Amino acid sequence: MNCINCGRELPPDTPECPYCAKKDAQNDENQKERRKIYITLLFCTLALALIAAAVFIINPMDSFKREMNNAENSYAIAALCEESPKEAGNERYQLILLNAAETIKADYDNLNCGYSQTSAALRQLYAADNQIVRDKVLEVWADVERERFFQLLNHKRTENGLNELVWDENTAAAAESVADEYEAAGMDYQNNMERLIKNLIPDTQEVTVSSMFSAVNAQDALVKYESRSDSTKKTDLICGRGISIAGVDAVYDPDTGTWSFFVLAQP
Numbered sequence: 001m002n003c004i005n006c007g008r009e010l011p012p013d014t015p016e017c018p019y020c021a022k023k024d025a026q027n028d029e030n031q032k033e034r035r036k037i038y039i040t041l042l043f044c045t046l047a048l049a050l051i052a053a054a055v056f057i058i059n060p061m062d063s064f065k066r067e068m069n070n071a072e073n074s075y076a077i078a079a080l081c082e083e084s085p086k087e088a089g090n091e092r093y094q095l096i097l098l099n100a101a102e103t104i105k106a107d108y109d110n111l112n113c114g115y116s117q118t119s120a121a122l123r124q125l126y127a128a129d130n131q132i133v134r135d136k137v138l139e140v141w142a143d144v145e146r147e148r149f150f151q152l153l154n155h156k157r158t159e160n161g162l163n164e165l166v167w168d169e170n171t172a173a174a175a176e177s178v179a180d181e182y183e184a185a186g187m188d189y190q191n192n193m194e195r196l197i198k199n200l201i202p203d204t205q206e207v208t209v210s211s212m213f214s215a216v217n218a219q220d221a222l223v224k225y226e227s228r229s230d231s232t233k234k235t236d237l238i239c240g241r242g243i244s245i246a247g248v249d250a251v252y253d254p255d256t257g258t259w260s261f262f263v264l265a266q267p
Helices: 018-070 074-083 091-109 115-126 131-159 169-200 218-226
Strands: 208-215 245-253 258-266
Touching: 018 074, 074 091, 074 115, 091 115, 091 131, 115 131, 131 218, 131 245, 131 258, 169 208, 169 245, 169 258, 208 218, 218 258
Parallel strands: none
Antiparallel strands: 208 258, 245 258
8 A cells, every 4th residue: 555645655554755754843843943034033133223323322422522522612512512411411411511611701701712612511501401501501601691781771871971880788688589579470570579678678669670571682682671761861770860879680481482571770
């Protein structure tokens, strides 16, 4: 009797063809080997994909680190903050950014850098995704803006043939208190304004308060002040002969990207 599959003669009393059974076993073994190869290839592909993903994620950080290390000055560092705010917000760069803010302010104070470049650099530095850095930058930036506004006021007064205003620390501290109250209470700050001023300047009747809101910068705040109609000639910051000392503070609104200025003036 012959096998119906392979046609070979079967031994007597054999339930299945030994030749076909051997071939089937060999085929099963081959399938197992192929399966192992497929699984190995799959794992290799996954591993390569993970490596590629890791390189994609880590490499930008390494690239930013190189750029930060190669930055020539604080202004280059500030530009990097605007380009890559997330990477710049890493704690490893925190001290570098804090020092950059101080250096930019020192350059402005020493007349090594103009107002426009200084404010632009501080705006870039503020973009870093790090709250400690942002708080420091705002502190420095507010100093620059209020100093600039005071300079612009005196420049206008000089053009009008008037004496320049004198910066007074107590008056400036009172302006800061009013600005802080505005940050805390919004437009309701006026409810406590007189009390805040009196803590530092006892004779509050002699104090003139001027506020400019939603100004892009100090120059814009001056334009807004000049367009006001509620100041008398005697106490006007630009034309008034009845004032001689002043203090200024500025508050930044990150939601609108604008400043509010608070100016206190006295005879």
